[in-house]
Amino acid sequence: MDSVRMTAARAAGLIRSGDLKSAEYLDAFLKAISDREREVGAFLTIDRAAAMRAAEETDRSASAGKARGRLCGVPVAVKDNICTAGMRTTCGSRILENFIPFYDAHVVKRIREEGGIVLGKTNMDEFAMGSSTENSALGVTRNPRDLSRVPGGSSGGSAAAVAAGMAPLALGSETGGSVRQPASLCGVVGLKPTYGRVSRYGLVAFASSLDQIGPLAACVEDAALLLGVTAGRDSKDSTSSEEEVPDYAASLDDPICGLRLGVPREYLGECLKGDGRDSFDRAVGLFRDMGAEIVDVSLPHTRYVISTYCIIATAEASSNLARYDGMRYGLRTGEDDLEDLVSSSRTDGFGPEVKRRIILGTFVLGSGYYDAFYLKARKARTLIREDFSKAFGESRLDAMLTPASPVPAFRFGEKAGNPLEMYLCDVFTAAVNLAGNCAISVPSFPAPASPPLPLGLQIIGDAFREQVILRIARAFEKAMEAKS
């Protein structure tokens, strides 16, 4: 049995019934880690022994007919900004390098309740600020499809772990595209749930009006499985919704014939050229062949998305990251006086991109600049949100189709020197975070290269319509499988 290629949903079922040993299933991924982790560098922490103990415990329960849970015996890699009790949680930063949470994030608690096993913690851009994972202070992650290229970011470690077959499932987090963009660049599935769908309790905050935790997986069915486990109301996160969580797996294979899929014309402009454009056009063609109705729509304020996102995300980050003061946890340097201790700890603990964003965020919130920048961005955000609600409402769309990333994986250092160019990696994803909708990136036609470079198709849904976008993504995945 090829465990690594089996869906996690199927593996959990087989482990529950005792037809597959959890220890054997886990071992297949540990072997892949032994083979590939040295060159890929997806993880910051791996606890093989604890994972194996949990797997053996699952097997004992299965032998007694007591194994339970939708993730029964399935290992999950967790982005290192999501708290895991007793396992360090660094955010890819020197300032939290030795931070060991004493509690599990809500999503981690849910994974364990459903029988899942935390395999380890994955590398990321420091505090989730970046689109290539090059901003991690603690290690380099390479794209498993082409080691000379970045895996995307900020959830680059999670995407790389799944792409390299080192974990069947992973959790990432999104503020402006940090699940979908690395999923696109590594050729895996990544989903950004609707704001409020998944509790952020235990997620280290970056920009609280935008952050969401989302699943990464090798296939749509597994992304649906992990979303189903993690979604739902949690009283510890006051923004988590009471909206009922549907059975995402139940309608995955329903036909999509007759669905209305919008293509926003602003996304087809100068940002999308060459291979990216070809891949997207072929994907749209495939949907036409499947009987979907392709509708031309407009999101007129698309041009303002990155500016709005830059201001809002950095303003909220500067406020959220004020808590790193060297007092209660995290790095402490400088002991002369209080002021010196705080600024020394922050200066030594934060890397360049985090400092840049704190500086920008501090500026746009500053007296005399607040109205000109922060308030203006919040108003622009209203217009961006209205674009989405009008498109879904007036055009009666079931979903929208766009590319997930304007370009395939780029080489190390190619964009690192230019922060603004790096921010533009989020040009197709950040609007969804500003609007609060859900969206998924699913592997599409790759860019021709040797080896071919993955490109993701983004399917955007209305708020709390994850079921619809998963179904469309599954239909696309099947159509792609039939082509290959």
Next chain:
Amino acid sequence: MEIDDELARSILKLAKLKLRGDEFGEYRRRLQEILEYVGMLDELDLKSVVPTACAADSSTILRDDDGTESSGRDRILSNAPSRAGAFFKVPRIIDQGGCP
């Protein structure tokens, strides 16, 4: 808009960050560049637009005010960079001479 030295220093003070001389120019240049880019928002007529604070349409959902078990002092102190017994240890902020 121009970020002069004085403004840049005041931002760093508020952000509680110290930068070396050679870093200072680079950060200021990047800040300037991004502010020029986001200046495109001036093209929009936003006078009558209500600002968005959050992506959620629903209001904050509060939980019942029930007592629950707390995390416990020792666990909360477990990551402290410096502690003295049951306290976080920090530099003295009151003059040695005591209150007047």
